[in-house]
Every structure is written in structure tokens, then in C-alpha cells.
Amino acid sequence: MWTKHTTVVTDRRQFLTQSALGFGVLAASSLLPAATMANPLAAKKPHFAAKGKAVIFLFMHGGPSHIDTFDPKPALVKLNGQPAPPSFGKADFQFTRMDRVPLMASPRVFKKRGQSGLEISDLFEHTAQHADDLTVIRSCHHDGFTHVTGQSWMNTGWARVGRPSVGSWVVYGLGSETDNLPAYVVMLDGGIKEGAPAYGSGFLPAAYQGTVLRTEGPPILNVNRPAGLSENEQKRMFDLLQDLNEEHRVPRADDSELAARIASYELAFKMQMSVPGVADITKESAATRKLYGLDQPITAEFGTQCLMARRLVESGVRFVQLYSGGKKGSEVGWDAHNECDQNHQFMAAKVDKPIAGLLADLKSRGLLDSTVVLWGGDFGRTPFTDGAESGGGNRNGRDHNPYGFSVWLAGGGSKGGRVIGATDDIGLRAQEDKVTMHDLHASLLHLLGMDHKRLTYFYQGRDFRLTDVHGENNLGRRLLA
């Protein structure tokens, strides 16, 4: 794993007096001018009152087709098999020259859902049951037509890799509600193309970086005791270590870093005790497990991640990001250059039920109001077929399309049952009420009570924002109204 990690020592004063392991010796020795070192993860007040407290970001790695899921395009049926009319202009794509390939209508069936009549395709039958909670933004766009740039735009608001990720900004802005779990957790289902910077803290302190949590094996790297070491024996090691460290520290009492490092062992020990508990979903009821699809092989993996996400948010984790479609072997995830429909049937089958289960579970526990659930990917996909001619011609796939695509969000006080913006008639470009990644990020921050213009970090001589100097189309108020 890559993480240069997140969890910084908790407030030392607090640690010293409330230490789970009770090091009276530390509490007595006091005199820690360490109080000068503020805890970067202390919970902070938002800029204004807001319902949203936490985020669960469902990232469809590879780029899901908006045309086959949340953005119906009846005009494509008429134009199926024909080249795109010249009026739609030209654009660059990763593999495809759009003048050489035919348009391809979606074979999916779109239906009006819920009270609101929000149109969602039959790939997301389960999720569609929550249509009245969903706001689909159909006019998203950026200019990154490769995975790395697309993922970077979505995750950091910048095309070049290395800026702080949304989760880092959120944790920087609001701090953490838990001191024995990381504030920002990422669950992968394989390699992601943007790599560790997808959940990196960029120029923000490393304390704000995402921590990778696994659903199999040790949940966090090195969080399990070495094989053959009993809890008691490790406790004795720990006691001896802290004792020796304390002797070393006393004549160096002015050095707050030494105290901080002693405290970091306390926190590590707490994480070691609490992480496996949170990660252990075996105690969830059979009904809950079924709700997330844990009883079916196809949905078990993403379902486990979704259930874990709910448990983490419940325990005070601020930002959880889940990936569907990462690389383990030769899977391509949502990157349907080839046989888009077949690909999406398979991929949607993996995530649809778990997502619906997550929404239902959050709602029944009263957590949906305080949790923003965001669904999206690198970009959308082209209305025409992929242009890669090698390997037997057109394979009914779709190339990357960053110029118009959909994301949806639910919860955090947002009203739902609505569509914002629109793409053109073939779903090539965002056309009405266009939403950039800056706008999307500004909107997300708004739901959490943060003004994207005031969430700044001073670096290299200037104040940086998640939204750069943009975010004009902040949807925040509209989402809530």
C-alpha cells in the first residue's frame, strides 16, 4: 500500500489523562509544552450550519457510461449506426476519431422512477428504488480524456496528479470525529490508475491523507500483531517501551515531538484494538447482510465495502471512498472499450444492490441526512463506438467521454428526485447548466457546511483552494432547496 498516513497523535493532554493504558507516569510528568502543537485532526466547526457531516464517495473506476445509466438519449435510437451529424462538432478522444465510427444507441430500457419520475436505466433497478433521494447531475464535464487525468479531475479538481484530494480537503476543513480510526478511509478492489495520489493529501499535511482499509486480511497495513505474539505479550512490550521512552523524554522535556511520538504509540495501540472491531461485519444481522447482497457471490465484494462504509461513518469517520472496477488481474472495470453493454451489465450487477442497500440502511438508521453519498467515475463514455480497430474491428464498446457525463448524489439534506443540467441530444457534451469538477466540489463542500472560497491553505506563497479560482456554479443551495 502507498499511504503516507493519516492518523496523527490525538491531543496530548487528553491522551495523558485519559490514556486507555493508564500511564500514570506520563500524566504526572506533565510539563509538556506540547500543547503548542495543535492536533491537526481536532474536530472543527463548519463555516455555516449544515446537515451533512460525512461523505461516502462511490467511485466507478474506468468511467461508467452515462448514456446507458442515468442520461437517456432517445435521439440516439434514430441515429444508431450513423456517423454523428457534423453539427455536434469535433473533439479529441483517447482512441477514437469520431468521424470514423457510428453512433450506438443504448440497448438499455429507461423508466420513470418513484414519485419524481426520475429516469434511470434497468442497469440500476435496485438503486432506482431510491430515485426520490437522488439528484442526478447530467451536465458534468472536464477535459481529461485519459483515466489518470479524469480521475485526477474528479478526485482533486486538477488535471495533473498531485493536488490534495477532496477527502483531504474535507478532513482539513472539518477535522475528525473519531480518535481511534482514520478520518479518511479508502477501500480499493484492486489497483487504481491514478495511484496513491487519488487519495493523497498533496501539499496539505500528511495527516489528511486517505488510509487504505482492506476488507480481507489485516484491514490496515500492519494493524495486526505479528503472528505468534499474544495480546498480553505485546502489551508487556508496549509497557516496557513507553517506560523506557519516558525515561528518555524527561531530560528532554522541552521537545514536544518526543511526547508526540509516545502518544502515537498509544493511538496505534487503540487503532489496533478498534479497527478489527469496526472491520468485523460478521456481527451484522442476516437481514442487513442480505440487504447489501452479501449472500450473493456477485455482490458480496462491493456489498462488504458498502456495509463497512456505513459502519465507518457510524463510528465517526469523515470521508469514505469506495472503488468499483480496480485492477486485480485482467479485469477492465468500468472501462468498456469493448462490449459496453455486456461490461456494464456485469459491473452494475456487482454494485447496484449494495448501493441500494447502503442507501436503505443509512436511511433507516437516520444517517442519510448527515451523510452525502456521491456516485461517479473518471468520466462518461462516448455515444459512438470505440474506434480501436485492432483485434477484430468495432467491439460494441464506448470510448472515454469527459465532455458530458453524469454523477449523482443523495443525502446530506439534499432534496432528491431531481435532475440538474443536460447533455446535448446524443450525450456528447454538457449543454445546459454545465457543472465543472470545481462546481461539483464546491457543491459537496456546501452540503458539509463549508464555503469553498473560505476553505484555503497557504502554500508556496499563496492561498490554495480545492476549487482553484472557480466553482461559480455552486449547486449547494439548489440541492438543499
Next chain:
Amino acid sequence: MSIENIGTCGWSVFFCLLAPALLNAQTAPQILEKHCAGCHGVSRMSGLDLRTREGALKGGTRGASVVPGNPAASLLLKAIAKTGDLQMPPGKNSVSTLDVEVIRKWIEDGAPWQAANTQGEPSWWSFKKLKPAESKSIDAFVNAKLSEKGLRPLPKADKRTLIRRLYFDLHGLPAPTEEIERFANDTDPQAWPKLVDQLLASPRYGERWGRHWLDVVRYADTGGFETDIYFPNAWRYRDYVISSLNGDKPYNRFVQEQIAGDELWPDDLALTGGFDPSKEKLDHLAAKVATGVYTIGPVYHEAALQGDQIRYEWLTDVVDTTGEAFLGVSLGCSRCHDHKFDPITRRDYHAMMAVFAASEEREVPAVTQFSIFGFKSGYPGYLHVEDLKAAIHKIEMTARQRVVDRVRARFSKDVLDAQAIPTAKRNAEQLALAAQLEKAMTEAGLQENAQGKEPDISYTTAETAERERLIYELGQASLKANPVLETATVLSHAEPVPEVYLTSRGDWRVKGDRIAPAVPAVIASGTTIDENPLTRRKALANWLTQPDHPLTARVFVNRIWNWHFGRGLVGTPNDFGRQGEEPTHPELLDSLAAGFVADGWSIKKLQRKILLSDTYQRSSGPDELNAKIDAGNRYLWRFNRQRLDAETLRDSVLSVSGALNLKMGGRPAIPPLTKEESAGLWAKNQWPESLDPAEHARRSVYLYVKRSFPYPMFSTFDSPDPAQSCSRRDSTTVAPQALTLMNSEFMSAQSRQLARRAEKQPDPIDTLWRIALGRSASAEELAKAKRFLSNSSLDKLALVLLNMNEFLYVD
């Protein structure tokens, strides 16, 4: 660019208007320029322009900024004093109390704007030419400043502390126990200088200090991003750095070689007679290898990229790295716009691009012509290898075709015919027909698919036998084939030479004026760069290494100071511009820099001077009175306690366990990853673990640096992201570091080895202390350890010691 036309560069206008500096305090216009003009200059944010008296009087959208003679009515004063609603500058930076007073006084005095500096000498300290060294010692400078600030220097640290400090500092390894004893008992007054010389002469020195330089030049073995391309020869540059430092190569030559080794010492190894080139030839090859620094930056590789764009990205990395590493000025901002805070313009940036635009990467032989002949005479062996691979491939494709045929057999002729038509020419009906076949092919795993399914290929008995025979023969043939021709990846020259045009907002497609090669105008002091494509870098290198160059020596001396003390005399070693910090000891820095040049740019001489100073040898202990005045120790009343950096930590663990493999150089060693660690790797074959376990215990500087996947233990301990130059590492304290040191397989294995070392000795507990911490255990510690061992093992005790703050922190 001459002084006459400096006016064409927005920021330089202001630069020339500056009043000459008073001896210590800055004048009001200088203060405004430093803190305000970034936004309230050419940008006129809120309509306010604080570059002129007129602008300040006129004010902006909020009305007059300065009312001469009336500080209380002057909005400017309120804003910078941060007393009212409007607080400037925004964010963490504030105008110092002293400077606020200067502004108040200045307004009281009627806000006179002093005459412009027309001498052409830049006013910013670091852009002024270097003057000859003073004869004062380091301690004289530092102690004078200490007494000025009312600080008392702490006494010398004890000898055990000193030798431990010196070993970690110069070698990045703990001092061996017997060396500590020898030094502690050495009564020779020259013991310390002798020890310093001994350590500077060791090859371990270049490994440690080479790693520092590799941070600055964003060294990595791969290009990063999704494909993370491998640089087969990056290690040659890494080894070049290590051997240059070990050989005390003069810094001016070190700079010249990296920027223009090929232009300054053109040579061709292939023109050597025999197999053994002369030392001169090898030195010239090394000078070429040095330019490899420009071939190891981040490479964004995507099918959709265009050649011009790739080149533009490369030039961006080259100029940014040159600016940060050699000039100590962040040029990056100027790619898109004139620098807001430094007088570096967009034209300056593109002129630097033009210096490198005539160059491109090339692989050159790293062996003589005779070896090349030898390689080519053995070439047919390769043909046989390739033939064998092709024969194996043929069997595999035959078997695969049977799967294809089985799928095709399920479809009618109509479908097969439709599929034979090129995609763009199929009509709607043909598209639909072909789609059936293509879908079936995908389901059979013959085309890429979401499930990751592979085709179900099976071989006949005859095929299996033949394939296995061929694979065996391939192995035999590979063993006999000649080794790969050894090459180095270096800079050479592009043909034809691409032009550089002014771009806008970093968009390579927007082409403005053609830009000629030049160095940044504000510090050029008359240096021009000829258009000749074969000498552009040479001109840059020669300019950078002029003895009175304002930045080169100052920046490097400050780096050295930073690495010894944990903080530079300038706290921002990569930014000597206006956004950087100003030096705490400007005269000391200048004197050291000038002395460094006068000493023939010898790095080791400079370090010796520093290491022999009292300032370096001070205790790191506490002092309440001093702390009240200077808690951050900016004025060096004590030595800064430092945590081991990631590589030093790993090397130290290996060293005390006895496992450390001191083999030097060569291609990167690739340590194993645990299953959990490797879970996030994009492609598993990109981390080919070294087969020989001895390689896993190599020094950290030789480990594989993969941009998309930093070695987990290193990133946990703040190793820098090689996306860009790093001048100073973070030192964070986070819980996962504790988890790594307590629970990782690496630490368990090493602590076991350490325990095995100790248990052979008569007093295992004391031995553990002496090996790991360089001292005997106290009676109290012994008692605690014994109590611990009553129901635990020596392995665990060893692990506890390796987790101690005392192990990780250097006093």
C-alpha cells in the same frame, strides 16, 4: 535582456523602482512590495496598486489606502496591523510588528516615496553578487548573533553523543559500538578532526549525501502515472552522484556536468582502442551520464498525447528542476504567468526552455567499440532466441485459434461475412450481425472483458511436448546469448532544433512570440546565450558557475547547512526568491558561500569547516531562558534533535541486526513486498522482487524508486514524492509509523537477527543496548529488561529497543 528594456517585463518595472535598502530596516516601499504587490501590483486586485505613491494615495474600491500624515485614517495601516475587519495579507502571512511600525512612521512623515534605484543592482539580497569571504569563523558569526539576541550557547555535547551524531549525519548509519568506545577514550585533542576526516573519506559518506542530492533532483527509477515507464539507466546517474560526492568533485564541475557534461567535454567512448578506456575517457562518460538528471523526471505516457505536448511537458520538468535544484528559485509559476512575487517573467521561463529545447534524450554505449564489436559478433545467438520465442508463440496461437473457430462455428455465414467488413463500412444490419459474434468472442475471453476472463486454451499432447521442448531450448539459448549492450541515457542534441514559442497559461497549443535562449534577465548581469544549439547548455552551465554568481554557491552552501542542522540559514532551501524566507545569518551565509568558491568549490572542505565548529558540536539539551527568546532555535544556541529519515531508519535497523549488505552501485535492488503491501500495485509484474535475498538488505539508496508506488515503509516515514524537487523533508509523527515498527514482518525479522547477535555474547541485555543505542544499559534499565524477559523473549526485547525514541532520534 538589457536594463533598457527590462520595462517590458511587468514585474521588473517594479523591481527597478525599489528604494535602496537601508542597512537593516526595510523602507516602506520595500515592505509594500514584499507583502502587498503580489496582488496589489500589476494585478490591481480591488483596484489597488501599491507599487507607486500615487497608487497608494488613490487607493482602490475601498477608497484611499494612505492618507499622508494621518496613520489613523489610513486603511493600509489598519489592514496590515490586522486590527479591523479588513486584514491583509490574507492567510497566515503577516507584516511583522516592526514593519507595521515602519509604515506608521512613514505615513506620519507624509509617505515620501524614495527615489528609484537606477544602478541596476538588484535589491533582493539573494540576487546580489557574491562578495569575497570575510575571515571570521562560523562560531564568530553565530556567537555574535546569539549575544545580540541575548542567547547563551549551550556547551559541547559529550563525546558519545557527538560520535553518534556524526555517524548518522555523515553515513546515515549508527556508530559501531567499538568506534564509540575508541573515540570516547581517545584523549588526543585532534580526535574530533580525525574522526571527521575518517568519516568523510568513507564510501558510506557518498551514499548518505548522495541521497540528499537525489531528493533535490527528484530521482526515481520510473516515470510515474499509470504506465510508470522504467528507466533502465537511471541507476547510472544515482551512482554518478554517489561517486562524485565520495571523490569530492568540485561543486562547480558537478553542476557543469549535470547541465552540459556532453557539451563541455564532448567525447565518444566508442573511439577508444582496446577494451579499457583511459581515465579521461571514463571521466567524460561520467560527465555525460550526469546529464541523465534530465532523463529521470515524471513522464506522462498516454496514447493520446502528441509529440509536441510530450516535449513541452519534458521542458517544463527540466526548467522547474533546474530552477529549484541549481538556482534555488521556484520558476514554475512563470510557465503560466509573470511571477507574482519574483521578477521572473513568462518570457524568462520560456527562454530557459529554449536553452534546453535543442536537446533530447539519447542512449549511448557505455562500453568501448571493441565491446560493441563483441556484442555484434554474438548477435546471431539472439536471432536464435527470437526464433524460439516465435515458435512457442505459434503453438500458442494455433491452440487459441481453435477456441476462435469453435465460437465462429456457432454462427451463420451472414454473421461471419458481416464481421469481415471493416467497422466503418458496415450498415446497421451488418453492425447488428457482427455484434453477435463479437459478444460471443468477448464471453469466451478472447477479447478484454469486465470479468477478466481468459480464453480456455488447451494443447494437444504433441503440442505440449513440443512447447516444453522449445521452452527448455529457449532457456539454453538465452544462457548462451551475449549480455545486453550496456548503454547510458544522456542528453544529446535534437535534429532539427525545435523552436520555443511563448505559451499562455501553460497551454502548449497557444503559440505566441518565438523565444530565444536566455537566462533570467534580473540575474543575467550581461550574460547572453548564443542560438547555437550545440552550446546553449554549456553557456547556462558556465553562467551558473561563475565565481560571483549570486545564487549558485549561496543556495548550495545553504543546502549543506540544512542537511547538517535540520534547518538552513535560509529556511526554504529551494526558494531564495521573495516568497522564501530571508537568512537568519546573512553575513555567515555569504561568507561561507564565498569561502566555498575560494576553496575550489570543495564540498568536503566546507563540511569540515562546519563540523569542526562549536556551533555543530553543541548539546541539543533544553534551556528555559533561551527557549523563551528563541524556542525554534533559529539562532543556533543548541543543536537540533532530529528524527532519522526513512532510509537512515531502515539502514540503521539492518546495520544493528547485522544484515546490512554494503555492496555499492548497480541496478536497483527490489525488496519483497508483503501481500498486503502489494495489494495496491497496479500491475504486479512492475515490482520484480530481486531473486537474491542478499539484495533485499542493500542500503536504501540503492532500492527501487517507483514513482507510482513508493516503498511503503519509506512513505510512512516521510520519504519525498519524486514528482518534484524536495529540499527539506517533512518529519511527521503518525500512528502508522508505530504500527510499522511494532508489527511489520521486516521489523520482526530484523529484531530476531539482532537478538541472535546479542545472545552469543556474555551479557546479551547489555549487548543489545550497546549495539542498538551505542551505550550500556543503566542498572534500572537492566532490571526492567530482566523483569520483561521473565515472561518474554530476547527477540521481543530487541524489537522494543528498535522502537525506542532513543533509537530514532539523534541528539
